[in-house]
Amino acid sequence: MLEVKELETHFFVYEGIVKTLNKIDLTIYKEETLGIVGETGCGKSVTALSILRLIPSPGKIVGGKILFEGQDLLKKEKEKMRKIRGNKISMIFQNPTSSLNPVFTVGDQLTAVIRNHQKVSKEEARKRAIEMFKQVGLPDPRRTLQKYPHELSGGMQQRVMIAAALSCEPSLLIADEPTTALDVTIQAQILNLMEGLKEKLKTSILLITHNLGIVAKICDRVAIMYAGEFVEEAPIEEIFGNPKHPYSKGLLESIPKVTQKGKLETIGGTVCDLLDPPSGCRFHARCPSSMEICQKERPGQTKIGKNHFVFCHLYNS
């Protein structure tokens, strides 16, 4: 459904050029949930915003292709791209409070979204909004439509955002840390809701998170990102049972376990400066298996198993 090829997004700041995405490749198949995992600042959200062509200034997509249902989104005119957003690809953001407009009722906002993308009357849009509120499990949909965002809890606000994102039945839903701002029990409800709606509406999901527990719960495949590049991509059982890249291994070892005694494992060092990234493998200064070649050459993709790919010189034949 979506194929990202050699995508490069840079930010042109006073100090120089921040090379946030460095020629990344990514594929999302129909009706699957793909998780993108990585530390804060590794480029996960920039990947999502690049797909929707919503990169804020001073950022710019400087190279690559984003093929959605066979057509390059980077070549679409602004108006056509606006129609794709919401109709075909929707996005849910991390913080529902800042995504909703505080001076309009949630009903007004949802019906406006529906009418922006579908040629329906106000009454039709209202009926559709009530139907969507029922689907996302909001209580008393008719009354909830008349409420302002501040009258709803964080979990209810995120349900409104999911209703808005899915109201036009998009083929792809991008969810950027959709549960980070919510408490744990509400997180589980929202994840169950997304899973249920995915089954019902046959939508593909691109889930961005730093939480491997969430990935294990709802993703089919996962792509692990480090400093603006993907380092490993695999089905969920492979990543948890047979991780290959030293960074993926470090990430999995750093998850706290119930039986944990003593100190947690950590990955030594700090993330490289994207204003002046190192040559070769961007992880080489922190990697316990680093070799001479790692400082000079960027590792290419190696196939390890079925749908399991790794970018590391350790696996180059």
Ligand code: SF4
């Ligand atoms: Fe480590 Fe080299 Fe592999 Fe990078 S390419 S992860 S430095 S072994």
